[in-house]
Amino acid sequence: MSASRTDEQQAQQGLQRLDTLLQHRARLGACVLLAKTTALSFSRLKMLLEETDGNLGAQLRKLEEAGYLEVRKEFQNRKPVSWYSLTPAGRTALGTHIRAIQDLVALVPAEGRTKTKA
Amino acid sequence: MIALPLFGIGTGIWAGKQQKKTGEINRELGRRHAWHWTVIPIFLVLANALFIGAPFDGDKVGQVVLLVVGLVYYLGGVYFWRGYWFGGLAIASGMFWLLILESYPWTLTGLLTFIALLVPAALDWRRHVRIQD
Numbered sequence: 001m002s003a004s005r006t007d008e009q010q011a012q013q014g015l016q017r018l019d020t021l022l023q024h025r026a027r028l029g030a031c032v033l034l035a036k037t038t039a040l041s042f043s044r045l046k047m048l049l050e051e052t053d054g055n056l057g058a059q060l061r062k063l064e065e066a067g068y069l070e071v072r073k074e075f076q077n078r079k080p081v082s083w084y085s086l087t088p089a090g091r092t093a094l095g096t097h098i099r100a101i102q103d104l105v106a107l108v109p110a111e112g113r114t115k116t117k118a
Numbered sequence: 119m120i121a122l123p124l125f126g127i128g129t130g131i132w133a134g135k136q137q138k139k140t141g142e143i144n145r146e147l148g149r150r151h152a153w154h155w156t157v158i159p160i161f162l163v164l165a166n167a168l169f170i171g172a173p174f175d176g177d178k179v180g181q182v183v184l185l186v187v188g189l190v191y192y193l194g195g196v197y198f199w200r201g202y203w204f205g206g207l208a209i210a211s212g213m214f215w216l217l218i219l220e221s222y223p224w225t226l227t228g229l230l231t232f233i234a235l236l237v238p239a240a241l242d243w244r245r246h247v248r249i250q251d
Contacts, residue, residue, distance in 0.1 A: 037144045038144050038145040038146070039143040040142055040143070041141030044140065047141075081141075083143065
């Protein structure tokens with residue numbers, strides 16, 4: 001079997017392992033940020049991801065419905081605060097997705113991975 | 119002596135409240151902070167227990183206290199925030215000031231510690247302001 005054929009198969013496998021839910025910038029960003037902490041408030045996520053209330057709310061709901069996130073609501077100084085945290089299922093899905101990206105990146109020749117000037 | 123470890127527990131509770139204010143809860147980091155700052159007073163008590171029965175020598179006890187607190191702040195700089203690093207070195211340097219200076223070794227240590235903690239905090243604050251701009 002030629003090297004390029006193996007690369008093609010690896011690329012196909014890598015693409016199949018990518019999680020469609022985690023391909024959106026806000027959803028991937030939220031999961032990555034939540035992976036390194038216990039919980040983040042909605043306003044903190046909004047600030048870090050630079051998203052609008054409506055868009056972020058919609059994206060987080062999709063992750064919640066998929067069982068990747070859990071939300072806990074509480075009152076702080078009489079204001080409602082939503083705390084988001086990653087579920088074990090979400091952590092596993094993120095791990096699989098990141099590993100798939102790493103495998104795909106490894107297939108790109110070194111010159112294709114050099115930094116480009118901003 | 120019994121009240122001293124409460125310092126660390128109090129630090130943990132305070133850190134938890136601060137985390138809620140910033141909108142970011144990190145239980146693992148909070149737990150590490152609480153352990154780290156609880157251990158200082160325990161080590162201070164144990165280190166000073168070495169002097170039980172011996173005639174009280176303020177300079178020697180002071181040197182041990184400065185070394186332990188300096189080490190704890192230095193490790194705080196390694197694990198938590200780089201600013202503690204310089205503070206730890208400034209506190210521990212007091213051990214040498216007590217050895218070589220006849221007058222004002224504690225004042226010098228206090229002054230160096232103040233500067234060593236204030237300068238990184240000010241630089242950090244300025245960096246945060248710049249990022250937010």
